[in-house]
Amino acid sequence: MVGVGRAKRSAARRPTVRRRETEGADVTETAVLCVDADERERERTTAALSAVEGLVPTPCGSVEVAVRLLASEPFDCLVTDYALPDGTGLDVVAAAREVRPDIGCVLFTDTPFADIDTGETPHAVVDHLTRESEADYEYLPRLVQHVATARTHASYPLPSNESERVAALAAYDLDGLTAIDSFDRLTALASRQFEVSFAFVGLVDAHEERFLACYGAEWDALSREDTICTYAILEDDVTVVEDVADDPRFAANEVLSSRGIRSYAGATLETPAGEPVGMFCVLDDEPRSYTEDERESLRLFAAEAAEQLELRRRLSATGGCT
Numbered sequence: 001m002v003g004v005g006r007a008k009r010s011a012a013r014r015p016t017v018r019r020r021e022t023e024g025a026d027v028t029e030t031a032v033l034c035v036d037a038d039e040r041e042r043e044r045t046t047a048a049l050s051a052v053e054g055l056v057p058t059p060c061g062s063v064e065v066a067v068r069l070l071a072s073e074p075f076d077c078l079v080t081d082y083a084l085p086d087g088t089g090l091d092v093v094a095a096a097r098e099v100r101p102d103i104g105c106v107l108f109t110d111t112p113f114a115d116i117d118t119g120e121t122p123h124a125v126v127d128h129l130t131r132e133s134e135a136d137y138e139y140l141p142r143l144v145q146h147v148a149t150a151r152t153h154a155s156y157p158l159p160s161n162e163s164e165r166v167a168a169l170a171a172y173d174l175d176g177l178t179a180i181d182s183f184d185r186l187t188a189l190a191s192r193q194f195e196v197s198f199a200f201v202g203l204v205d206a207h208e209e210r211f212l213a214c215y216g217a218e219w220d221a222l223s224r225e226d227t228i229c230t231y232a233i234l235e236d237d238v239t240v241v242e243d244v245a246d247d248p249r250f251a252a253n254e255v256l257s258s259r260g261i262r263s264y265a266g267a268t269l270e271t272p273a274g275e276p277v278g279m280f281c282v283l284d285d286e287p288r289s290y291t292e293d294e295r296e297s298l299r300l301f302a303a304e305a306a307e308q309l310e311l312r313r314r315l316s317a318t319g320g321c322t
Contacts, residue, residue, distance in 0.1 A: 035080035104147030183213035203278035243287035267302035
């Protein structure tokens, strides 16, 4: 996919809640980081945003300062020029998405679209607004309000607690977990029990799903936009897709079709605090359904995998083993 362009957004999420009273009414403030090396352009952009009630811009002029601000303050939206003295605006986008994966990002620049290296952000959608006339500055606040209230500015839906979920996942040693034989045994057992071609344990990180064990295939990781688990972690119970080719969310997904995935069933891996960090899944190369008994069995497999994850985390934290 192209990393920079006009994004389509389907649902809504709330910006960070910071309220102030204006003539007796509450106003939700939207924090915007504005990055531009040209002081005059930076002031002009900041002024355009400040003119709209509720938008609170913070200006800076480099990637380095932007990264520092992103680490210390909660922003709802990023507006950045492309050409910066110590990198590009897409470097800032990458840093922003590490801190807040669903942050809205706008590339407000006079750099021609053809000159922008979209390969810098292959898995993120960034709005591009050409900075040519006063009309562009007048339109910018409306665009910022739109992307700041979009549920997701990535090319896939995000849980409402995405930041907390990713922070919870960070407590686990992902590299060490890939060597745990018990996950291989669980996936092999699940494949036989459900009579399916594939079974895996996957952890859903900020931008990709990493497979700790995968029976029937050698998959290391997939971009979140290409995985069914990206949608499954939004659900409270077992997710079943009886025919992937018949589901509008996945029918055009070339990654799934190239791997022969026609049916999917997955149960959530949860931390003791209830954060969904991954999935235990069984897949087949033919459409199929799952009975309630089979779904309950899948829940048990997921619970066992989650217990193994937590056990390894505790052992690692106390210096036992990994």
